[in-house]
Amino acid sequence: MTITQLQYVLAVAEHKNFTLAAQKSFVTQPTLSMQVQKLEDELDILIFDRSKKPITITEVGKKIVNQAKNIVNEANRIQDIVDQEKGFIGGDYTLGIIPTVMPTLLPMFLKTFIKRYPKVNLIIKEQSTENLIKNLQDGHLDAGIAATPLEIEYLKERPLYYEPFVGYVPPGHRLYQQPKLKPEDLDIQDVLLLQDGHCFRDGVINLCKAPRNFQEEHFRLQSGSFETLVNLADEDLGMTLLPYLNTLELDEQKKEKLKYFEAPSPAREVSLIYHKSELKIQITEALRDVILGIVRGAIAFQDVKIVSPLNK
Amino acid sequence: MTITQLQYVLAVAEHKNFTLAAQKSFVTQPTLSMQVQKLEDELDILIFDRSKKPITITEVGKKIVNQAKNIVNEANRIQDIVDQEKGFIGGDYTLGIIPTVMPTLLPMFLKTFIKRYPKVNLIIKEQSTENLIKNLQDGHLDAGIAATPLEIEYLKERPLYYEPFVGYVPPGHRLYQQPKLKPEDLDIQDVLLLQDGHCFRDGVINLCKAPRNFQEEHFRLQSGSFETLVNLADEDLGMTLLPYLNTLELDEQKKEKLKYFEAPSPAREVSLIYHKSELKIQITEALRDVILGIVRGAIAFQDVKIVSPLNK
DNA sequence: CTTAAATAATAAGTTTTATTGATAGTTTTT
DNA sequence: AAAAACTATCAATAAAACTTATTATTTAAG
Numbered sequence: 001m002t003i004t005q006l007q008y009v010l011a012v013a014e015h016k017n018f019t020l021a022a023q024k025s026f027v028t029q030p031t032l033s034m035q036v037q038k039l040e041d042e043l044d045i046l047i048f049d050r051s052k053k054p055i056t057i058t059e060v061g062k063k064i065v066n067q068a069k070n071i072v073n074e075a076n077r078i079q080d081i082v083d084q085e086k087g088f089i090g091g092d093y094t095l096g097i098i099p100t101v102m103p104t105l106l107p108m109f110l111k112t113f114i115k116r117y118p119k120v121n122l123i124i125k126e127q128s129t130e131n132l133i134k135n136l137q138d139g140h141l142d143a144g145i146a147a148t149p150l151e152i153e154y155l156k157e158r159p160l161y162y163e164p165f166v167g168y169v170p171p172g173h174r175l176y177q178q179p180k181l182k183p184e185d186l187d188i189q190d191v192l193l194l195q196d197g198h199c200f201r202d203g204v205i206n207l208c209k210a211p212r213n214f215q216e217e218h219f220r221l222q223s224g225s226f227e228t229l230v231n232l233a234d235e236d237l238g239m240t241l242l243p244y245l246n247t248l249e250l251d252e253q254k255k256e257k258l259k260y261f262e263a264p265s266p267a268r269e270v271s272l273i274y275h276k277s278e279l280k281i282q283i284t285e286a287l288r289d290v291i292l293g294i295v296r297g298a299i300a301f302q303d304v305k306i307v308s309p310l311n312k
Numbered sequence: 313m314t315i316t317q318l319q320y321v322l323a324v325a326e327h328k329n330f331t332l333a334a335q336k337s338f339v340t341q342p343t344l345s346m347q348v349q350k351l352e353d354e355l356d357i358l359i360f361d362r363s364k365k366p367i368t369i370t371e372v373g374k375k376i377v378n379q380a381k382n383i384v385n386e387a388n389r390i391q392d393i394v395d396q397e398k399g400f401i402g403g404d405y406t407l408g409i410i411p412t413v414m415p416t417l418l419p420m421f422l423k424t425f426i427k428r429y430p431k432v433n434l435i436i437k438e439q440s441t442e443n444l445i446k447n448l449q450d451g452h453l454d455a456g457i458a459a460t461p462l463e464i465e466y467l468k469e470r471p472l473y474y475e476p477f478v479g480y481v482p483p484g485h486r487l488y489q490q491p492k493l494k495p496e497d498l499d500i501q502d503v504l505l506l507q508d509g510h511c512f513r514d515g516v517i518n519l520c521k522a523p524r525n526f527q528e529e530h531f532r533l534q535s536g537s538f539e540t541l542v543n544l545a546d547e548d549l550g551m552t553l554l555p556y557l558n559t560l561e562l563d564e565q566k567k568e569k570l571k572y573f574e575a576p577s578p579a580r581e582v583s584l585i586y587h588k589s590e591l592k593i594q595i596t597e598a599l600r601d602v603i604l605g606i607v608r609g610a611i612a613f614q615d616v617k618i619v620s621p622l623n624k
Numbered sequence: 625c626t627t628a629a630a631t632a633a634t635a636a637g638t639t640t641t642a643t644t645g646a647t648a649g650t651t652t653t654t
Numbered sequence: 655a656a657a658a659a660c661t662a663t664c665a666a667t668a669a670a671a672c673t674t675a676t677t678a679t680t681t682a683a684g
Binding site: 001002003004043044045059060063064067068070071074075077078079081082085086 | 313314315316355356357371372375376379380382383386387389390391393394397398
C-alpha cells in the first residue's frame, strides 16, 4: 500500500470514472487502473464495483475511502510541519467566499494579502455556503469565508467580524417614519429577498420569525444581487435588508433611505472556516491576520445580536 | 513520500541507530539510509542529527516522527477494516500482561483462546505496567492486561474482573484473631510487599494509607513473587496481601491463614487496555470475550472497592 | 438490432525507483 | 594507535510504476 495508491482511490471515488480520475491525477488511465487493482489485490477486496455505470463504491470501499482521506490528509500535514518550521508561507491556497461577502470584503484585503505574502498563489472561488462546506471536506478548498455559526463537526470557525443588518426602506413604506427598526416590525411578506441558496436570505428569514411556510405566491421576483433588491425597493415593491458593508457603496440619495436597527442590532457573523485537520494552517492564520487588521477599522459596531445563517 | 519511508523514519527514531533500524525493518542499512535521506531531501529538512552519537532527532524531526506514527497507524487501519469486513480473526497479536496477573489468569484463558482463534498468533510478554503503557503507545503491543484505572489519555480500558485483596495472616500476628480484615487495621510497616515496580505493591500501599514516605529501613526483603511473601509470612516476618486468584492455588494448610476483608472488600480492577486507535480491534474484542466468559465463573465477588494501582 | 462512443482491462515495453553488496569515510571505544 | 561500530556512497540489480497501444465491455445512439 502506498500513499499514491490511496490518492488514486480517492480520485476514482470522487469522479466515479477511472479515465477522468487518471487525468486529474496526471497519469494515464492504465496506470491508475493498475494501481487501484494492485491495492485491491493486496487487500484482497473490491473497493469499486465496476459492473455498474457509473462505477459505485462497495460498502467496504466506503470505509476504505474514508480512511484513505484521513491518511492522505495526515500525510500532507508533514509538508505543513516543515513549512511551519521554515516560516514558509507559500504555495497554492484555495479560498471559497459566499456571494454576499465577496464583492465587499475581497477588495478590502486582497491587495494587502498578495503583497505581504507574494509566494502564496491565492485561488478564490465564489460559492454558496453549502458548496463551501462540501468542498472543505473534500479538500478542494483550504478555507472559506461564510456566515456562521454553522456548527459542522469537522470544521473550525474563526469569526472575522460582525456585520449588522441595515434596512433599506423607500419613502412610501409604512416603516419609513420610524427612526429605528426593530426586528419585530419586519413582515417577511414585504421584505425583498435574495434568491434561494444565499445564506443571507436565510438569515433575514430567521430574523423576521415569520411563519416558516410563508407563501411567496405574489412575489417571485428574487434576485442574486443587492443592487437589484435596492432598485426594486425604490420601485415601492417593498423594503429590503442589506449587510452593513454593502451600504457603504450606495450613493447619497439612496443612503437617505437606510434605516439602522435599534441596539442590539441584528448582525451576521462572518468567519473564516477551515477543516479541523488544519492543513496549511500558517496561510490560514496569515489570511486571518490580514483580514482582521483591515476589518477592524471598517466595522466598529459592538452591540449586535447574531442571526443564524441556517435554513432551520 | 511513501509509507515505507515513514516506517523507516520511525524505526530510526526508535532505535537511534540506522544499522539496527534496518535490521528491524528487514532491509539493508544502505536501503534505509537512502530512503530516509530521500525523504529528508524531498522535505528539504533534516529529521535526524547524525553528528551526535547516538543519533538524535531534530526538533522538526520530532514533529515529523509523531505525524509519521499517526500516518502509519492510520494506514494499518485499512487492513483492519478489511479484516473486520471478512470476519477474519488472525495474524500476529502481541499481548502484555503484568507479572501479578500472568501466572493465574493466563492458564485460564490461553487454551480456550488459541483453540477458538487458531489463526491468531498470540505473542505474550510479561512486563510492568509502566512498560506496558510505553509499548502500547509505540505499537509494540496490541493490548495489555493490567490493574486499572490508569487514565492514560491515549489508552482505552475495558475492565475484565474485580479481584479482591485477601490477607495472609500467620497465627502469631496481631490480626490473626479477627474474623475479618478492615483496611484501617493494616499497618504498612508489617505488610510484606512485592518489590518496586509491581503495581500490586502500589495498590497495597494505597490501601494502607500509611505516611507516603514510610521508612523501610528494617525491611529490605522485597520479593517479586507471592510465593516468597507467603513463605516469609510463615516465618512470622509479618502478614501479606494476595490477589484473590493467587489464593486458589495455596495448599490447605496455608488457606487456613487467609483472612478476607469486610465488605466492601478492597480489590483491584484488572482490565484489558489498548490504544485508542483500536488497531486489531476484532482480535482485542475476541480476547475480551474469551476472558470474560472464563472469569465470570471464577470470580463472583460483587461488593468491592477499587484500589488505585498508581504510585501517586 | 447494429453501430458508435465511452470506458476499463490487458499486454508489452520503458523509465523510474528501491534494494543490495561492497566499500569508503566517520566517530567512538578500547 | 588500533579496533570496533556506524553511516554514507557507489555501482549493479531487482522491482515497481508508468506509458503507449490494443482489446474487451458496457452504454448510448441510430
